[in-house]
Amino acid sequence: MTDKMRVALGQYNIATDEYLTFAKQLGVGGVQFNLHAGSPDLPAADGYWHVADLRRLKQKVNDYGLRLEAIENVPRAVYMDAMLNGPRRDQQIANYQRTLRNMGEAGIPILGLNWMPNLVWRTPAATGRGGVIVTAFDMERALAGDIVDGYLTVDSAEDREYSEEEIFANYVYFMERALPVAEEAGVKIAIHPDDPPVASLGGIARVFHKPEHFQRALEAVPSPSHGLDFCMGCFSEMVYADKSNNDGVLDAMRYFGERGKIFYMHFRDVQGCVPRFQECFPGEGNVDVVAxxxxxxxxxxxxxxxxxxxxxxxxxSDWRHRGHAYSTGYIMALVEAVSQLA
Ligand SMILES: [Mn+2]
Structure with missing residues (x-):
């Protein structure tokens, strides 16, 4: 049986009864979890996830009649030295390999990855239509230090600058060791773009801030387990597609999609682009979402x-279930409509 394009509920970190019930109420078929900040469901005290915990998490999701589609991000602390070539790099890579093997054993097919040692940056929040609260980024404010500890935590207390060459070399070194294990385990690793997609932040270069950077990475370490978590919002931030010229985002989507390299989608959008943008609901941003x-x-x-x-x-709520309800329902309707086309 082949899979079809489908919608899941995602980006929360705990498999609570409330979250899983909400997913059922929305009518999605599955869930994803984002564990950049860790989760009581999957302790990583030893630097990797244990197979018993992964199995328990999957079982709980399955007990709700839902599919566990993917887990995104091991906690940053457990691969920080892999990103920066620190003293624990090889130990951390060995732990990542254990996580991949254990995910394969538990039957969880995708592990999301980001290569941002100092994570996602945002400046103070903005308001969108009707006063909804959205995140925003303004490079000028960021450079002036006006960073909010909001979406993801910012801490860039590194003691020196890191160049593009070394951050990318660290990625290649990591993936050359992770991908063979991932292939053997039947797990795919989905790389997420840098957010915001700029060349450097806090002295650390970013290596996934242009569409061609993904091409470079996929060619540097070719593997059927190497692909993208295509965050449409990040691509929108980086290539700036307004309604009259949205080819940049769609071209990238087509390029990687045709090659089977989009492992899953983050379907969000922004208004504006680097160096200044704010988030919004699908359908009111840069991208023609129907296209x-x-x-x-x-x-x-x-x-x-x-x-x-x-x-x-x-x-x-603190996990913004109303925002999720609107956005998820909107995407479900788009998928339903397009599935009726030839
Ligand atoms: Mn994303």
């Missing part, structure tokens, strides 16, 4: 789609 979903359909994308960074709506 985007058609493109995914045309290239035969058969993975799952989640929303990402959803706006915080009136009386929303």
């Amino acid at each position: 985007a979903i058609k493109t995914l359909h045309e290239v035969g994308f058969d993975g799952f789609i989640i929303d990402d960074h959803v706006p915080e709506m009136l009386d929303d």
Whole structure:
């Protein structure tokens, strides 16, 4: 049986009954978890995830009649030295290999990855339509130190600058060791773009801030387990597609999609682009979302789609379930509509 393009609920870190019930209520078929900040479900005290914990997590999801589509991000601390070529690099890579093997054994097919030692940066939040609260980035404010400890934590207390060459070399070194294990374990590693997609932040170069950077990485370490977590919001931030010229995002989607390299989608968008943008609901950003979903359909994308960074709506919960409800339902309708095309 082949898979079809489908929608999941994602980006939360704990398999609570509330979260899984909410996923059922939305009518999605599966969930994804994002564990950049860790999770009580998957302790990584030894630097890797244990197979018993992975199995328990998957079972809980399956007990709700849901599919565990992917886990995104091991906690940053357990691969920080791999990104920066620190003293524990090889130990951390060995741990990552254990995580991959254990995920394979538990039957969890995708592990999301980002290569941002100092994570996602945002400047103070903005408001969107009707006063929804959205994240924003303004390079000028960021350079002036006006960074919020909001979306993801910022701590760039590194003692020196890191060049593009070395950050990329570290990625290649890491993937040359991770991917063979991933292939053997039947797990795919999905790399997420840099957010914001700029050349350097806090003295650390970023190596996934242009569409061609993914091409460079895939060619440097070719593997069927090497592909993208295509964050449409990041591509929108980097190539700036306004409604009259959205080819940049769609071209990248087509290029990687046709090659089977989009392992899953973050379907979000922004208004504006680097060096200044703010997030928004799908359909009111740079990208023509109908054209985007058609493109995914045309290239035969058969993975799952989640929303990402959803706006915080009136009386929303801390995990913004109202924002998720709107965005997920919107994406489900797009998928349903496109699935009826030839
Ligand atoms: Mn994303």
